[in-house]
Amino acid sequence: MTIQTSICPRCGQPTEGGLCPECRAANTRLITCEPRVTAVYCPVCDSQKRGKTWADLRIPREDFIAELAISAANIHADAKDLRVTVRSEETGPNRTTCALDLEATLYSVPVHETCEIEILWQKEACDRCSRISGGYYEGIVQVRATDRKINAYERGVATSIAEQTEDSLQEAGDRLSFISELENSKDGVDITVGSQHLGQEIARMVTGALGGRYTTHPKLVGEKDGKALYRVTYSIRLPYYQKGDVVVSRGGYFEVRDIERQQRLRVFDLQAGTARTLTEAEVERLIGNVREAESALVVFTQPDVVGLMDPRTYKTRELDAVPWTFPVEGQPIRVLRDEEQDRLVIVG
């Protein structure tokens, strides 16, 4: 029986053949780095360009720098148990120097190497910012009301819906769905949008929240890269009546809960506490909206009568009890004032 032993030609230790693990590890380059990488970014919005594609920076800048440095490093395929740390320092107005520190095991031998990478930052206007600064747009959403001016509440809702829709489309990667102008005019709100997708979404969401309907009016404005370029006006008409309006019909008071097509209102009977439908023709007048309700103190309650302190005159007024409300003496209850009849209407 012969026992075959080999020894490492470099250090003379016994091995299974060839160099021993220590000498192999010592002989292998763990990491090689490109000394310099160029990163293109938009100075306006901080978007980053990879190849030809722009993307918003969604991670902290420090993490992005570490990612760039690591992508410039080539780590030996046999390395295991990698522990990488990157320290970076701004070394000039357009340069960042990164020290990459790598600990690993190579052929079961712990190894440690470092390298240095310089990131050169190059400014370029991104696809979105160059469209915005060039005045490019694909549509305008016009928010108007039927036979009346739109009010501050509706302006606020339309504006915040527009901004939220822009944010959510951009977060989903639709970079060119931007709002380039949001204008409050005396007629309503005009929202200039960078994509028809955004215009459509805003029109859908605003009519969903405030009622009414919208029509689209495309207009051919020219050609871009061989394709017909349309601009679309999304014309929103908010209904005359709004959610929360309190209307008078045949001597009763009704709160508008929803506005259906063909001028039909889904209402809540503020005396009986039941739901029903009214046509606009059945409405005699509008007394206000529950958003403007006042708070009146309940002075006394009796089976058929409730006494409220009028918040304007501090005098006690007697009202018919409203079966669907539960007034408590000493507690406030919400009322709307019918100026024409000089009455308070309990809205709950």
Ligand SMILES: [Zn+2]
């Ligand atoms: Zn050796």
Ligand SMILES: [Zn+2]
């Ligand atoms: Zn940009």
